[in-house]
Amino acid sequence: MLRVRRRDYIGTLLRYLPTCRTGMLPGVKAAIVSIGTELTNGLTVDTNSAWLSLELASIGWDVGLHVTVPDDRDAIAAAVRQGVAQSDAVFVNGGLGPTADDLTRESISEAVGQGLSRDPELLRQIESYFDKLGRSMPESNKRQADIPIGGHGIANTCGTAPGVRVMFDGKTIYAMPGVPREMKVMFERSILPELPVDSNRTSTVVRTIRCFGAGEANIGEQIADLMTSGRQPVVGITAHDSIISVRVIARDAAIAEAEVADIRGRLGQLVFGEDATTLQSAVGQLLLDQKVTVSVAESCTGGMLGGRLTDVSGSSGYFQGGVVTYAYEAKTDLLGVPADLMMQKGAVNGEVASMMASACRRRFGTDYALSITGVAGPGGGSDEKPVGLVWFGLADAGGVVVEKRLFGTHLTRWEIRDRACKVALNLLRLRMTGESG
Amino acid sequence: MLRVRRRDYIGTLLRYLPTCRTGMLPGVKAAIVSIGTELTNGLTVDTNSAWLSLELASIGWDVGLHVTVPDDRDAIAAAVRQGVAQSDAVFVNGGLGPTADDLTRESISEAVGQGLSRDPELLRQIESYFDKLGRSMPESNKRQADIPIGGHGIANTCGTAPGVRVMFDGKTIYAMPGVPREMKVMFERSILPELPVDSNRTSTVVRTIRCFGAGEANIGEQIADLMTSGRQPVVGITAHDSIISVRVIARDAAIAEAEVADIRGRLGQLVFGEDATTLQSAVGQLLLDQKVTVSVAESCTGGMLGGRLTDVSGSSGYFQGGVVTYAYEAKTDLLGVPADLMMQKGAVNGEVASMMASACRRRFGTDYALSITGVAGPGGGSDEKPVGLVWFGLADAGGVVVEKRLFGTHLTRWEIRDRACKVALNLLRLRMTGESG
Numbered sequence: 001m002l003r004v005r006r007r008d009y010i011g012t013l014l015r016y017l018p019t020c021r022t023g024m025l026p027g028v029k030a031a032i033v034s035i036g037t038e039l040t041n042g043l044t045v046d047t048n049s050a051w052l053s054l055e056l057a058s059i060g061w062d063v064g065l066h067v068t069v070p071d072d073r074d075a076i077a078a079a080v081r082q083g084v085a086q087s088d089a090v091f092v093n094g095g096l097g098p099t100a101d102d103l104t105r106e107s108i109s110e111a112v113g114q115g116l117s118r119d120p121e122l123l124r125q126i127e128s129y130f131d132k133l134g135r136s137m138p139e140s141n142k143r144q145a146d147i148p149i150g151g152h153g154i155a156n157t158c159g160t161a162p163g164v165r166v167m168f169d170g171k172t173i174y175a176m177p178g179v180p181r182e183m184k185v186m187f188e189r190s191i192l193p194e195l196p197v198d199s200n201r202t203s204t205v206v207r208t209i210r211c212f213g214a215g216e217a218n219i220g221e222q223i224a225d226l227m228t229s230g231r232q233p234v235v236g237i238t239a240h241d242s243i244i245s246v247r248v249i250a251r252d253a254a255i256a257e258a259e260v261a262d263i264r265g266r267l268g269q270l271v272f273g274e275d276a277t278t279l280q281s282a283v284g285q286l287l288l289d290q291k292v293t294v295s296v297a298e299s300c301t302g303g304m305l306g307g308r309l310t311d312v313s314g315s316s317g318y319f320q321g322g323v324v325t326y327a328y329e330a331k332t333d334l335l336g337v338p339a340d341l342m343m344q345k346g347a348v349n350g351e352v353a354s355m356m357a358s359a360c361r362r363r364f365g366t367d368y369a370l371s372i373t374g375v376a377g378p379g380g381g382s383d384e385k386p387v388g389l390v391w392f393g394l395a396d397a398g399g400v401v402v403e404k405r406l407f408g409t410h411l412t413r414w415e416i417r418d419r420a421c422k423v424a425l426n427l428l429r430l431r432m433t434g435e436s437g
Numbered sequence: 438m439l440r441v442r443r444r445d446y447i448g449t450l451l452r453y454l455p456t457c458r459t460g461m462l463p464g465v466k467a468a469i470v471s472i473g474t475e476l477t478n479g480l481t482v483d484t485n486s487a488w489l490s491l492e493l494a495s496i497g498w499d500v501g502l503h504v505t506v507p508d509d510r511d512a513i514a515a516a517v518r519q520g521v522a523q524s525d526a527v528f529v530n531g532g533l534g535p536t537a538d539d540l541t542r543e544s545i546s547e548a549v550g551q552g553l554s555r556d557p558e559l560l561r562q563i564e565s566y567f568d569k570l571g572r573s574m575p576e577s578n579k580r581q582a583d584i585p586i587g588g589h590g591i592a593n594t595c596g597t598a599p600g601v602r603v604m605f606d607g608k609t610i611y612a613m614p615g616v617p618r619e620m621k622v623m624f625e626r627s628i629l630p631e632l633p634v635d636s637n638r639t640s641t642v643v644r645t646i647r648c649f650g651a652g653e654a655n656i657g658e659q660i661a662d663l664m665t666s667g668r669q670p671v672v673g674i675t676a677h678d679s680i681i682s683v684r685v686i687a688r689d690a691a692i693a694e695a696e697v698a699d700i701r702g703r704l705g706q707l708v709f710g711e712d713a714t715t716l717q718s719a720v721g722q723l724l725l726d727q728k729v730t731v732s733v734a735e736s737c738t739g740g741m742l743g744g745r746l747t748d749v750s751g752s753s754g755y756f757q758g759g760v761v762t763y764a765y766e767a768k769t770d771l772l773g774v775p776a777d778l779m780m781q782k783g784a785v786n787g788e789v790a791s792m793m794a795s796a797c798r799r800r801f802g803t804d805y806a807l808s809i810t811g812v813a814g815p816g817g818g819s820d821e822k823p824v825g826l827v828w829f830g831l832a833d834a835g836g837v838v839v840e841k842r843l844f845g846t847h848l849t850r851w852e853i854r855d856r857a858c859k860v861a862l863n864l865l866r867l868r869m870t871g872e873s874g
Contacts, residue, residue: 138655141654417747
């Protein structure tokens with residue numbers, strides 16, 4: 001079994017100390033029940049189970065079972081009972097909404113053999129949620145205050161549906177909303193802190209190295225000897241939208257650090273950060289560290305690059321703004337790109353990319369400027385300028401350089417624009433770290 | 438139970454005809470078992486279950502249960518037995534690899550009470566797979582040719598692991614690889630064609646109505662009588678990032694259309710489209726239909742709105758471009774917003790929103806211009822201008838109107854910016870459809 005710990009030493013210690021009095025636990029097992037017909041009919045992928053599993057693993061719990069059932073009272077009750085029979089605690093998510101197809105409260109009360117009772121305090125909490133929005137509480141939301149007799153409500157700080165905690169047969173059942181954000185906040189705020197930590201199993205460290213600029217197979221080959229089956233530490237590799245993640249799972253922090261250092265040494269400039277770092281947050285940090293500013297001139301990405309840069313809180317410290325010069329006229333009016341140049345040669349070439357970057361830099365008075373002009377598809381391509389062809393410009397005090405990429409035609413319009421934003425950010429990152437592309 | 442049909446009339450008909458001889462089936466039920474500790478510990482999200490569910494729904498099968506278990510023989514055997522007890526067929530994926538933690542073959546043979554037998558033909562297929570790669574077959578791959586006695590192997594055309602098909606207690610168990618691509622190919626090539634089609638349930642039509650501008654509970658109340666349990670057609674409601682989706686599942690297209698018309702009549706301007714329609718594609722269609730153009734002036738959204746508009750292929754037909762005036766100076770330089778005004782009153786107010794929209798419209802020469810200026814958080818808020826406060830401007834030939842929103846502080850930075858883009862698009866949509874906001 002893999003066991004995972006968040007890098008929160010102090011948090012783990014704090015969680016452990018209060019539970020010393022309960023003694024050590026012999027392998028706490030959890031079951032997760034996800035409710036929703038949109039899950040069983042495949043219209044929605046269940047991501048809540050995976051998230052809950054990671055959270056539970058961080059305190060050393062084993063998840064022995066995920067069960068997903070439709071909005072059906074019998075199916076939900078059966079799954080909850082199965083969870084109770086097999087585990088020490090059952091974590092249910094979904095079906096706590098106000099509508100007629102939300103059946104979790106009734107089903108849990110059926111599974112534990114109790115009736116439902118409307119809790120006045122929870123009702124007040126729900127009313128107050130609507131008050132804050134300046135609205136009156138709809139009738140249908142009242143049922144969200146119903147709790148199995150003997151159970152307790154769990155405050156929902158992000159939405160209307162209170163959670164439920166109820167004991168049955170010596171086991172604890174927790175019910176949370178299915179809306180991922182509401183579930184996560186409720187779990188971290190009200191449930192996780194009261195769960196006993198199995199400290200025997202929390203000693204595993206996970207480090208994730210984020211890479212961009214080569215494919216999964218290429219990076220895999222550079223660390224192939226580290227990924228053989230059964231080896232410790234465990235090293236795995238996944239790819240998502242051209243970001244390659246190398247994950248190290250080790251038995252302690254020192255071993256993990258040594259492995260990470262080895263891998264980073266081998267992969268060099270391909271590595272832009274770890275864990276939650278994105279290309280835009282890595283670039284943002286470099287801009288802050290070097291006390292420089294950036295602006296952007298976008299065509300085919302339409303604002304996506306600026307949107308990415310400003311995803312990062314505090315980006316006003318280095319991002320002045322940008323222009324989205326989607327039409328030829330906008331390129332001429334805002335960036336001075338000559339109309340007849342574009343009439344002759346189009347807008348997707350190095351010359352235009354270069355002019356866009358230079359003009360943008362002057363316009364905004366920034367240290368750096370990035371430009372992107374390309375064919376995002378699916379229409380608009382030609383033999384000479386196929387779909388996926390994108391030119392990039394990077395202007396700084398020393399001048400402007402351009403680069404060309406041809407993204408694969410199997411990529412969708414969004415994917416081509418997404419990869420273009422990532423390439424642009426990476427060009428700036430490599431420039432600022434003094435490495436060559 | 439929800440039943441789903443792919444909108445592939447011909448495919449459905451072709452699948453139906455060959456199975457006429459098997460007669461009609463009374464509600465075929467399937468269970469899906471996904472195997473892998475990387476799933477139960479949350480390191481990998483299970484997408485195979487959802488994919489299989491959609492495939493099965495396309496031939497009218499009900500999936501009553503998804504179970505996910507770790508690489509543990511007892512857990513797998515128990516899940517398979519549970520599936521057999523509750524369903525007509527069990528679809529297992531994962532655990533067919535060559536390594537020591539791949540236990541599906543042993544577990545299934547335990548569940549069905551049979552031993553394993555090494556199939557010489559399957560062994561040859563696996564050897565030939567390695568031959569083609571110019572490699573010799575590793576010893577560990579031999580176990581992939583083991584099949585429960587009485588069962589059959591299923592050829593894997595993309596990898597080494599053959600699938601397994603075995604009957605037990607009158608039910609059929611199918612085991613497929615966990616690698617998504619291998620599973621999908623094997624399922625479509627060798628399993629789906631032999632599954633009987635429940636034609637009673639393949640004539641089901643699904644219509645999804647997309648709404649924006651009210652919450653899930655509010656919309657739910659307006660259609661509460663349509664959502665009572667057991668009613669036909671089935672009507673359900675879900676929310677995702679403030680887009681409310683009302684799904685109608687009916688037995689034929691005429692019934693579905695009547696229900697959709699009723700719901701659209703009740704919800705009025707809250708409805709912006711159906712199925713894959715987004716606010717940006719709905720607005721794009723209106724702009725094309727009315728042959729008008731738009732530009733955008735963004736501050737806190739940083740380019741996200743332009744990025745959304747240009748997500749739509751063909752948006753060059755109506756989108757000229759935009760400016761991302763993130764810093765005060767950019768608002769002054771590009772849109773003429775007076776610096777002293779912003780010094781006194783900041784940039785998040787109706788006056789600035791109004792100036793941004795008007796100036797943008799003039800700058801780009803478009804029929805419409807949208808502006809957004811707000812506090813995206815988590816920092817940057819004050820008592821007067823809290824996080825989540827966003828002002829919008831909409832300029833057209835007649836002048837400019839502004840609107841204010843206060844998005845809940847429980848929303849993340851991305852969510853506030855996402856909602857802001859949606860509100861902006863919706864303002865334009867309502868203006869163009871002649872409805873009031």
